Amino acid sequence: MALNYQSKSQKRSAVEKSMNAFLIVYLCILISKAVINTVLKYAWQWSPDRDEPWYNHRTEIERQRHVVIRAFTDFLAFMVLFNYIIPVSMYVTVEMQKFLGSYFITWDEEMFDEELGQGAQVNTSDLNEELGQVEYVFTDKTGTLTENNMEFIECCVDGNVYIPHAICNGQILSAASSIDMIDSSPGGYRREYEDLFFRALCLCHTVQVKEEETVDGIKRGIHQGRPTSFYISSSPDEVALVEGMKRLGYTYLRLKDNYMEILNKDDEIERFELLHVLNFDSVRRRMSVIVKSSSGEYLLFCKGADSSIFPRVVSGKVEQVKARVEQNAVEGLRTLCVAYRRLSASEYQVACHHLTEAKLALQDREQRLAQAYDIIERDLVLLGATAVEDRLQEKAADTIESLHKAGIKVWVLTGDKMETAAATCYASKLFRRSTQILELTKKRTEEQSLHDVLFELNRTVLRQRSISGAG
Incomplete structure (x- = not known):
């Protein structure tokens, strides 16, 4: 303020x-x-x-x-x-040149955006000549290079991969049976993990449900039309995941009186009491919720980046999920890992005590909350991972290529996984096949270095296959 x-x-x-x-x-x-x-x-x-x-x-x-x-x-x-x-006359001449130059930029037909129906807008005419002095351009990836229109691609549950036919942000198909499932159909043990995974994505989010009575896009009375609903959230990833779960048979209905309601694939409504929300932050790179089922069981559901989930996992098919996450990252998909933990009544009371004490602290509240989150989000069981695609903007690659020809150096700033960021850079022509990449990430052991070499070789083979397939 x-x-x-x-x-x-x-x-x-x-x-x-x-x-x-x-x-x-x-x-x-x-x-x-x-x-x-x-x-x-x-x-x-x-x-x-x-x-x-x-x-x-x-x-x-x-x-x-x-x-x-x-x-x-x-x-x-x-x-x-x-x-x-x-030289008073020089000042007058320069100011007139800036004033007229701003109109030439506005009238430039090559800067006209047909989609928006408007041309370039000059907000500060004093900086016209600075356009030719730009050496570096820093750009965000999501929403700038990409469309920020998330599309749910697949999910990996306990090593089994599920690929819906068509999931698109803002467009949900009614049938829930059109699912291609790689591997055999899950048994009883796998079915339990599958249900937990889908429930986790239906509960671990900050999505809101907005309902509206519409007929052909026109608002009508409740007897004339049928109620429809859509999801809104500050994070388009969460909307895509919740819509993806709806496509797979688990529909998030509403949050009412601190109870979250979901409709499972058997058309039964399940109610979970929302006890605590451990909000996402850029340091932890994950978020969690603590809910209580109708049977009185306390569950902690957690989702976040693989680098923040895997170190806290004590069981689950980590290697299979990690391999799938790396493959999705090479393909340029945004990945999230999902885990859970069952809490006993005493463990929940301890967690509730830590959270309440941290929230009521008058000093160092953020630090104490981070410590409380760290204590609670441990000993997790890995459920699986998700893959969401955010397509490139239509002319992103051509724009970056034009900037390179103009001698401008482009930097991409992103919080995504390194492999995902690299795949986006290759797709947008920021990287070439001959580009030598220097990775300044973290100290690596010899075993990790060998793993990275093999992974880089696998990534090169996949890239060459995709290029040959496109050709």
Whole structure:
């Protein structure tokens, strides 16, 4: 809030800064010339036989003035005489050039966006010439290089991969049977993991359900139309995952009176009491919820980046899920891992005590919350992973290629997995096949280095296959 009250800094271009610096130099020269000429004048008139020339004779009143006043008047006269040193006309010319140049940018047809129906907009005409001085462009990946329209691709549950036919953000198909399942159909043990995985994604989120009575997009009465609902959230990934679970037979219905309701594949409504939400943050790179089932069982569901989930897992098919996550990352998909933990009544009371104590702390509240989250989110059982696709913008690759031709260096800033970021860079032509990549991530052991070499070889083979298949 305090930052909003600070005054905005005025932006000046390099040309304007140079002109202001030269202006100070010219002003110093002007003052120096006026002072020197004033001193030389009185030095020349020091002799009694030298006076003002005949065309500049002074009156008696002017002669009786104090010498300091006369010297100051002469100084001002020399300032007016030499004021042409200050290039006022140049300032006028430059300002006119900036003003007209902003209109040329606005009228440029090559900068017209047909999709939005508008051209380039110049907000600060003082910075027109800075466009040609740009050396580095820093860009976000999600929503800038990509469309930020998440599409659920697949999920891996306990080593089994499920691939829906068509899941698209904002468009849900009614049939839940069109699922291609790699591997054999799950037995009783696998069915339990499958149900836990789908429940975890239906419960571990911050998605809100918005209902509306519509017929052909027009709002009607409840008897004229049928109720429809759609999901909204600050994270499009969560919306895509919840919609994906709906496609697979588990529908998140609502959060009402602190109870989350889901409709399972047997068309039975399950109610879970939402006890605590361990919100996502960029340091932990995960979020969790603690819920209580109708049978009185306490469950902790956790989802997040693989680097934050795998170290906290004590059981589950880690190697199979990790291999699938790495393969999805090489393909440029956004991945999340899902885990859970059953809590006894005493363990829940301890967790509740840690959370309450941290939330009521008056000092170091964030640090104490992080410590409480660290204590609770451990000894997890790995359930599986998800893969979501965020397609590139239509002309992202051409734009980056044009920036490279202009000599501009492009940096991509992202919090995604390194393999996902690299795949996006290859797809957007930021990386070439001949690009030598230097990875400055973390210290590696010899075993990890060998694993990375084999993984890089596998990634190269997959990339060459995709290129040959596209050709």
